[in-house]
Amino acid sequence: MRIEIQNLSKRYPNGNKALDSVNLTIDSGMFGLLGPNGAGKSTLMRILVTLLEPSEGMVLVDGLDASKHRQEIRKMLGYLPQDFRFFSNLTTFEFLDYGARLSGMKDSKTRKNAVGKMLETVGLYEARDRKANKLSGGMKRRLGIAQALINDPKIIIVDEPTTGLDPEERIRFRNLLSTISANDVIIILSTHIVADISSTCRNMALLSNGKVAFNGSPEDLVSSSNGKIWKMTVNNDEMDRISALFPITTTIPVDEGWEIEVVADDPSPFKGLPVEPNLEHAYVYFMDKYAQKNIEVIIDQED
Numbered sequence: 001m002r003i004e005i006q007n008l009s010k011r012y013p014n015g016n017k018a019l020d021s022v023n024l025t026i027d028s029g030m031f032g033l034l035g036p037n038g039a040g041k042s043t044l045m046r047i048l049v050t051l052l053e054p055s056e057g058m059v060l061v062d063g064l065d066a067s068k069h070r071q072e073i074r075k076m077l078g079y080l081p082q083d084f085r086f087f088s089n090l091t092t093f094e095f096l097d098y099g100a101r102l103s104g105m106k107d108s109k110t111r112k113n114a115v116g117k118m119l120e121t122v123g124l125y126e127a128r129d130r131k132a133n134k135l136s137g138g139m140k141r142r143l144g145i146a147q148a149l150i151n152d153p154k155i156i157i158v159d160e161p162t163t164g165l166d167p168e169e170r171i172r173f174r175n176l177l178s179t180i181s182a183n184d185v186i187i188i189l190s191t192h193i194v195a196d197i198s199s200t201c202r203n204m205a206l207l208s209n210g211k212v213a214f215n216g217s218p219e220d221l222v223s224s225s226n227g228k229i230w231k232m233t234v235n236n237d238e239m240d241r242i243s244a245l246f247p248i249t250t251t252i253p254v255d256e257g258w259e260i261e262v263v264a265d266d267p268s269p270f271k272g273l274p275v276e277p278n279l280e281h282a283y284v285y286f287m288d289k290y291a292q293k294n295i296e297v298i299i300d301q302e303d
Contacts, residue, residue, distance in 0.1 A: 001028050001062055001154050001186050003048070008057035010043050010210075018043040019054070020210040026188065030181045032201035032218070033190040034283065040210040041190045042082065045159045048188070049079045061155065075104075078148035080158040086132040086140070093119065093128040096146055103151035114150060122146045122176065138169030145176065156180065156187045162196055174200050198279040206286065213290040218279050225285040230262045230272030242270055247284050263288060 003026040010019040018040045035041050046052040048059060050070040059066040061073045086095060096115045105111045119125040122142040127135060132143060141161055148156055158177070162170040170193075178200050181187045189196060197204050198218055206214040206221075214221055229249075234242060235257035242248070242262060250261035261275055263285045277285070 001184065002026065002060075003155070003186060003188075004060040005044075005048075006058050006060070008044070008047065008059065009055050010040075010047065010052070011055045018210050019047075022057070022207075022210070022212055024205055024212065024215060026186055026203075028181075028184050028186055029203070030178065030187045030189060030201045032197035032204035033188060033207065034192065034194065034197050034204055035207035035213075036192055036287070039207040041192075041207055042159055043210075044207070045079075045081075045157055045188070045190050049077055049157055050074060075151075076154045078151065078153035078156040080141075080144045080148045080156075080161060082160040082163070084140070084144040086143075088131070088133045090132055091129050092124055092132050092135065092143060095132045095143065096150060099147035100150045105151070118146045118150055121149075123172070138165050138172070141165060141169070141173060142176070145173070149180065154185050156185060157190070158187070159190045160192070161189065162191065162193055170196070194280045194283050206283070206290075208287060208290055214286055221286060222277055222279055222282045225263070225277040225282040227274060228263060228265060228285050229275040229277045229281045230264060230267045231259070231275045232262065232267070232270055232272035233257065233259050234270065238270065242267075247288050249281055249284055 005022055005024040008019055008022040009017065011017045022044065033041050033044070043052065047054050048066070050066055050073055053067065061076065064072055066073055090098065093115060096118060097111060100111045100115055105114060116125065119128055122145060124139060124142055124146065127139060135143060145158065145161070148158070162173055165173065174196060177187055177189065189201060191197065202217060204216070204218055204221070205212055233254060233256050239258050239260070242260070246267060247263040248260050249263060252259040261281070262272060263281060
């Protein structure tokens, strides 16, 4: 199973270019799509699930053109949008049963067994008779992924799945997706939460202003920031000065003022000790450099 995204662009009627010549190849396993809000992640997700037409370029799913083979591709898909909604009058079981019917599962006995098994998989069987809209935030997200999985899809796309979840639910959700990804399926995890990527994905891409800023493994992204993260202790005046010069990823109050971690090629005139980077450090470093590069390109074009 493979998704090929070729020269994909999307411009909305108001002139906003949400995607700009995106090229990606996504194979089986967990693939992370990371970027700030407004980077174009949700637009890309909606094109991949055939809910939106691109302005330019194409998406191939196992060789099928997504603009010409919508029905065939939709049968392969499971989708959990960021704003997933529930019918207020349905129980958890009834809602998932309804989703199973929509996916083409006609036989009632087969459907009942499948729904029960899926509720057990996501840890909601004991809540099967509870109204779906009365579930906790974490349980609602689990029911959302259950409806995305009920038709045994080959491609699963989840958009900001852990936003608003407590740490325990976030870990549980990530572990569930990781388990599913072992079954020769593609799972695309779109998020702005770095930890969701670092703990689950072997490959990833960074989106910034609709463009691919990075495409590779999380380890490769982390290595790009080696020697660029610095720890130092500063007073209040120094804190104001350094925050105007460099991105700061960690701020802890101490007796002397502040203990901070700074992202910089060279933190001079301030002195710091090098810190081994993690994915969050790398993300901040890469996005800061990418933004500076784009500013330089715009200035060159104006000149």
